Amino acid sequence: MVGTIANxxxxxxxxxxxxxxxxxxxxxVEQNDSFTxxxxxxxxxxxxxxAAGTQIAAPGGERAVETLEPGDRVLxxxxxxxxxxxxxxxxxxxxxxxxKFAPVRVTAGALGDGIPHTDLVLTxxxxxxxxxxxxxxxxxxxxxxxxxxxMADLPEQVTYYHVETDHHEVIxxxxxxxxxxxxxxxxxxxxxxxxxxxxCGEERTIDEMPLPRIASARxxxxxxxxxxxxDAEDIAVGF
Numbered sequence: 300m301v302g303t304i305a306n307x308x309x310x311x312x313x314x315x316x317x318x319x320x321x322x323x324x325x326x327x328v329e330q331n332d333s334f335t336x337x338x339x340x341x342x343x344x345x346x347x348x349x350a351a352g353t354q355i356a357a358p359g360g361e362r363a364v365e366t367l368e369p370g371d372r373v374l375x376x377x378x379x380x381x382x383x384x385x386x387x388x389x390x391x392x393x394x395x396x397x398x399k400f401a402p403v404r405v406t407a408g409a410l411g412d413g414i415p416h417t418d419l420v421l422t423x424x425x426x427x428x429x430x431x432x433x434x435x436x437x438x439x440x441x442x443x444x445x446x447x448x449x450m451a452d453l454p455e456q457v458t459y460y461h462v463e464t465d466h467h468e469v470i471x472x473x474x475x476x477x478x479x480x481x482x483x484x485x486x487x488x489x490x491x492x493x494x495x496x497x498x499c500g501e502e503r504t505i506d507e508m509p510l511p512r513i514a515s516a517r518x519x520x521x522x523x524x525x526x527x528x529x530d531a532e533d534i535a536v537g538f
Contacts, residue, residue: 347484348388348459349472350402350420355462356471364460364472369498373462373470380464384498386480386489389458392450398423400457401447403436405475409444409527415473420448422459426512428469428476430523434513441528461489467508481507 354361356374364385367373371382392400405419410429423437439445462470463480470479482505486495495502513519516529524530 347422347424348386348461349422349425349477351458351460353419353421353460353472354417354474356474364462365458367460367462373464375468375470376476380466380468380470380479382462382464384463384480384486384495386461386463386486386495387458387491388461388489389456391456392453393455397450398437398447401450401453402457402459403440404446404448405436405439406444406446410439410475413474415475417473419473419475419477421472421477423447424514425461426478428478428510430520431510432513433478433508433510434519434523435515438513438516438519439527440516443528445527463505467505469508478508481505483507 349355349364351363351365353364355364355367357367358372358374358379362371362373365387367382367385369382369384372379373382390400399422402420403423405415405421405427407413407415407417409415410427421436423440424435426433426435427439428434436445440447461480464470466479467481468479469476471477482502486492486502489495516524519527519529
């Protein structure tokens with residue numbers, strides 16, 4: 300097998316037993332003689348972003364997330380915020396565990412009347428803001444109105460986008476309150492980190508909003524689980 304990971308390098312499976320060999324000129328990636336899929340965890344696994352086409356509310360109307368640029372304004376509950384950077388990350392099916400590669404699909408109206416207004420597709424670790432909590436999308440999966448996209452239906456690689464503003468903010472994605480970038484995942488994990496450096500210089504720390512973060516359905520309040528149709532069996536299998 301021969302493959303290329305965007306912004307990482309050329310990968311060769313020389314022995315056919317899952318031992319991969321990395322050849323790279325990327326200064327942000329250490330070159331190894333050999334490694335397994337688990338070795339590339341920092342570059343392939345931790346993805347917390349919106350799928351292309353996600354509509355972000357802005358003063359002049361909604362904008363597809365991939366069209367936003369530094370300096371653009373987006374709407375927040377308090378008014379507006381300035382986009383400082385849009386991180387871009389391409390992940391590859393071969394090198395990424397299914398639960399990190401396949402996005403969560405929140406179907407139209409799954410969270411309430413008109414929320415989201417159209418299907419919202421985002422990664423499992425990206426939080427939506429519900430009932431005063433930052434709830435990772437993966438914790439909301441009920442297998443019907445909120446579900447993982449099937450791996451068989453996904454292309455070999457998918458690109459996700461994250462919106463950074465001056466602070467950790469709430470923005471509207473397909474009409475749904477969602478978080479902006481917070482540096483739980485370092486910017487070096489994104490394909491366009493060099494663009495960030497050119498714009499902003501050294502990485503900065505962003506303080507997370509003072510909201511409880513819910514990373515598992517087990518932590519959801521009972522009333523929210525009931526609204527989503529999550530039962531004990533769903534929680535037992537890890538939704």
